[in-house]
Amino acid sequence: MTIDGTFAAAPVARLADEFSKLPGIGPKTAQRLTYYLVRMPEEDARALAEAIIAVKERIVFCSQCFNITDSDPCAVCANPRRDRTRICVVEEALDVLALERTNTYRGMYHVLHGVISPMNGIGPSDLRIQPLLERLNGEDIQEVILATNPNLEGEATSMYIQQLIAPLGIRVTRPARGLPVGGDLEYADEVTLGRAIEGRQEF
Amino acid sequence: MSRLRTYRTEAVVIRQMPLGEADRILTLCSPDMGKVRAVAKGVRRTKSRMGGHLDLLNHAAVSLARGRNLDAISEASAISTFGGIRADLRRVSRALYVAELVDRFSMEGNGNLAAYLLLLNTLGWLERAPNLDLLLRWFELRLLDYSGYMPELVHCIECREWLEPGDHLFTCEGGGALCPQCRSGSYSPLIPVPVSAMKTLRFLQREADFGKMAALNVGDRVLKDIERLMRAYIRHIIEREVKSAEFMNLTTS
Numbered sequence: 001m002t003i004d005g006t007f008a009a010a011p012v013a014r015l016a017d018e019f020s021k022l023p024g025i026g027p028k029t030a031q032r033l034t035y036y037l038v039r040m041p042e043e044d045a046r047a048l049a050e051a052i053i054a055v056k057e058r059i060v061f062c063s064q065c066f067n068i069t070d071s072d073p074c075a076v077c078a079n080p081r082r083d084r085t086r087i088c089v090v091e092e093a094l095d096v097l098a099l100e101r102t103n104t105y106r107g108m109y110h111v112l113h114g115v116i117s118p119m120n121g122i123g124p125s126d127l128r129i130q131p132l133l134e135r136l137n138g139e140d141i142q143e144v145i146l147a148t149n150p151n152l153e154g155e156a157t158s159m160y161i162q163q164l165i166a167p168l169g170i171r172v173t174r175p176a177r178g179l180p181v182g183g184d185l186e187y188a189d190e191v192t193l194g195r196a197i198e199g200r201q202e203f
Numbered sequence: 204m205s206r207l208r209t210y211r212t213e214a215v216v217i218r219q220m221p222l223g224e225a226d227r228i229l230t231l232c233s234p235d236m237g238k239v240r241a242v243a244k245g246v247r248r249t250k251s252r253m254g255g256h257l258d259l260l261n262h263a264a265v266s267l268a269r270g271r272n273l274d275a276i277s278e279a280s281a282i283s284t285f286g287g288i289r290a291d292l293r294r295v296s297r298a299l300y301v302a303e304l305v306d307r308f309s310m311e312g313n314g315n316l317a318a319y320l321l322l323l324n325t326l327g328w329l330e331r332a333p334n335l336d337l338l339l340r341w342f343e344l345r346l347l348d349y350s351g352y353m354p355e356l357v358h359c360i361e362c363r364e365w366l367e368p369g370d371h372l373f374t375c376e377g378g379g380a381l382c383p384q385c386r387s388g389s390y391s392p393l394i395p396v397p398v399s400a401m402k403t404l405r406f407l408q409r410e411a412d413f414g415k416m417a418a419l420n421v422g423d424r425v426l427k428d429i430e431r432l433m434r435a436y437i438r439h440i441i442e443r444e445v446k447s448a449e450f451m452n453l454t455t456s
Contacts, residue, residue, distance in 0.1 A: 023223060116450065118296060118299045118300070118446060119306070119446055120446070121449075123449055123450050123453070124453065151259065152258050152260055153259065155295075156295045156299075159295070160292060163292065180249050180250045182250070183250050188255070189254075190281055190284060191255055191258075191281075192255050
């Protein structure tokens with residue numbers, strides 16, 4: 001019997017069990033995905049299986065910025081046309097993708113792999129903060145952009161890192177806070193709206 | 204408690220964890236229902252209407268819809284975001300410690316109005332109090348009182364006699380201090396409480412209004428003695444370490 005209480009062939013049950021371990025996938029979705037795969041052409045199923053194995057076998061952390069990559073150093077760190085005097089510090093590798101999509105930022109990155117969350121027992125030593133400081137001491141860096149998430153834990157992480165960088169005399173900035181494009185003013189919370197007014201610009 | 208499909212309350216967000224792609228499970232501390240765990244849908248999206256209103260430590264008015272498992276937040280509007288705390292890492296780390304203790308000491312579905320008002324009051328003071336350590340000790344003693352764990356600091360817990368002025372010993376297991384005659388009893392370990400620390404402890408315990416002691420000048424030595432005692436006693440009660448204490452110790456200067 002599988003987790004959802006139905007009787008199914010053992011390999012089908014096993015796959016559904018594996019799917020249900022993924023985030024956002026419950027027993028019903030797991031079952032639906034499994035039965036879809038059963039009907040899928042064999043080469044498609046094989047391609048999916050190989051893609052999963054390739055992710056686990058070929059993906060490593062970049063030794064400089066800790067982004068996830070299949071070549072070390074990663075594509076950004078290896079690119080000679082990037083501005084090496086700026087480092088943008090982000091919480092997760094997905095944040096690098098988001099920033100790259102803007103086509104606005106041409107500097108380097110540093111991925112922390114998490115955020116300081118004292119109640120969950122995640123402190124500064126659990127993040128890649130020490131390697132960041134080593135980079136700042138070893139390379140010629142003019143500016144550090146602290147682009148952690150704009151919530152309490154992200155801000156706390158930025159403030160903590162800022163205190164560590166301050167003695168080095170490097171310029172520390174963070175992205176502007178303001179109104180999301182396409183949103184309604186009336187739904188903005190007081191902090192966002194307040195910051196947007198503070199940071200207003202000449203028209 | 205009414206069984207309506209939706210209900211409104213005010214609450215403080217004392218804990219959060221990510222759920223799925225863009226949701227969060229929030230632990231709210233409310234005046235009449237105690238701790239409420241609720242799903243906040245889509246709050247991690249930048250364009251979420253509720254996200255900014257439901258950040259950790261926010262005091263907000265919320266509407267909730269009853270769910271089979273967890274209730275879901277349908278509307279939220281921040282009452283206070285405690286801006287004075289957010290701008291200062293020392294205050295942030297201490298506010299998180301306060302939130303974790305309230306989380307540990309409160310129960311789901313069991314309202315504790317005194318503890319809720321204490322949380323709001325303490326967050327308010329955390330925005331502006333000069334002596335944050337003294338504030339935390341006052342908060343701890345009040346929280347213990349409202350949760351039924353008030354330490355006995357006036358009478359000996361064994362013989363019930365008045366404690367004469369002097370240095371005393373405190374037992375976490377007994378939940379109070381021992382007079383010199385009862386020391387050799389069965390309690391261990393015993394934590395020394397110097398006379399100066401005992402005086403301050405009694406004062407903190409009696410005074411429900413922190414405003415009356417915000418300007419009080421207490422020596423570092425005495426504060427350290429009290430902190431050691433409170434940490435040991437709280438650890439004894441909740442049977443675990445307070446996780447956010449470690450980060451709080453990293454942000455002292």
